[in-house]
Amino acid sequence: MSQFKKVAVIGTGVIGTGWIIRFLAHNKTVYAFDKDIKLKKNVLKEIKRTWPSVKKLFNKKKLNLNNFYFFTSLEQTLKNADFVQECASENYALKTKLMNLIGKYAKSNAIISSSSSGLLPTKIYSKCKNPERGIIGHPFNPVYLLPAVEIVPGKKTSKKNINLAKNFYKSISMNPIMVKNELPGYLSDRLQEALWREGLHIINEGYATTEELDRAIEDGPGLRWSLMGTFLTFHLAGGKTGMKHMLEQFGPALKLPWTKLKAPKLSKKLSSKLISGTAKQTKGKSVAMISNIRDQYLVDLQKLRKKYESKIRR
Ligand SMILES: NC(=O)c1ccc[n+]([C@@H]2O[C@H](COP(=O)([O-])OP(=O)(O)OC[C@H]3O[C@@H](n4cnc5c(N)ncnc54)[C@H](O)[C@@H]3O)[C@@H](O)[C@H]2O)c1
Numbered sequence: 001m002s003q004f005k006k007v008a009v010i011g012t013g014v015i016g017t018g019w020i021i022r023f024l025a026h027n028k029t030v031y032a033f034d035k036d037i038k039l040k041k042n043v044l045k046e047i048k049r050t051w052p053s054v055k056k057l058f059n060k061k062k063l064n065l066n067n068f069y070f071f072t073s074l075e076q077t078l079k080n081a082d083f084v085q086e087c088a089s090e091n092y093a094l095k096t097k098l099m100n101l102i103g104k105y106a107k108s109n110a111i112i113s114s115s116s117s118g119l120l121p122t123k124i125y126s127k128c129k130n131p132e133r134g135i136i137g138h139p140f141n142p143v144y145l146l147p148a149v150e151i152v153p154g155k156k157t158s159k160k161n162i163n164l165a166k167n168f169y170k171s172i173s174m175n176p177i178m179v180k181n182e183l184p185g186y187l188s189d190r191l192q193e194a195l196w197r198e199g200l201h202i203i204n205e206g207y208a209t210t211e212e213l214d215r216a217i218e219d220g221p222g223l224r225w226s227l228m229g230t231f232l233t234f235h236l237a238g239g240k241t242g243m244k245h246m247l248e249q250f251g252p253a254l255k256l257p258w259t260k261l262k263a264p265k266l267s268k269k270l271s272s273k274l275i276s277g278t279a280k281q282t283k284g285k286s287v288a289m290i291s292n293i294r295d296q297y298l299v300d301l302q303k304l305r306k307k308y309e310s311k312i313r314r
Helices: 014-025 039-057 074-078 092-105 159-171 188-204 210-218 221-225 230-237 243-255 268-282 287-312
Strands: 006-010 029-033 068-070 083-086 111-114 134-139 148-153 175-178
Touching: 006 014, 006 074, 014 029, 014 039, 014 083, 014 134, 029 074, 039 068, 039 287, 074 092, 083 092, 092 111, 111 159, 134 159, 148 159, 159 175, 188 210, 188 268, 210 221, 210 268, 221 230, 230 243
Parallel strands: 006 029, 006 083, 029 068, 083 111, 111 134, 148 175
Antiparallel strands: 134 148
């Protein structure tokens, strides 16, 4: 499998912490760093909160916290790492500057992967030493449970390093989605963003609340999506001749102004509808409480999905 055992995680917010948990669960040695050194406490708290689900999903017995180091210097964090997972805030200037430092301090052959949700790797690695080892490894929240990671190469990334990254992610029970060439938003976030923009328009125009739109996904498309994406789902919606009939019947709707796609202005009024709408949906439960319910569900769902997905896909 992968020869990489020592991993550096730079930025330990939501996503960095998720990676740390997944790496530790797969017996990697993890060196972590955040510019906010107080976050170590939060990472340890999250490891404790998530362990019951992680343990169940990956059939693990014990978590070895001796493999976890939280350093206060970037240089020390990177010194011995074979693989670097960058998880700092989403911002071109910040990531480009950070990759310049990571390139300087990391071993010259260490793979560098950014968790970015849509920024172009060629730009992020434009000031990084040996940019042929720079990729995007875009995960999905919660990283410690979801198997998807989009691997996106920059113009200078070498095939050899793309393959090393692919094997590394497989070694931590992930299913890499290989994106051929960089594009803004990559694949999955392009799709998610389109849905999100439509939702913002519908709420902004007063047709539905956040809760009503969530229900419109949860009880219908959402139930199908964990087994089949949009195209296979629509193929089945076309009856005996599948996609052919689907296109004949629903193709004309593409000309109707159903979707708007250009995002509405994120005005104060719209923001407050989103914030109060989701607060109402939580009914006083904290993010951690709802995350625990979601995590248990995702573990059970993935076990169930294993039974069915092989019949469709592999
Ligand atoms: N939240 C998600 O659902 C999600 C999903 C996939 C990918 N991502 C991507 O992951 C990355 C991190 O997102 P997040 O949601 O964890 O954000 P976050 O705000 O929770 O965490 C970002 C962390 O980066 C740290 N940081 C900022 N500058 C730094 C620097 N120079 N050196 C070290 N640490 C620094 C901050 O202190 C903070 O702890 C982003 O690129 C984001 O696009 C996020």
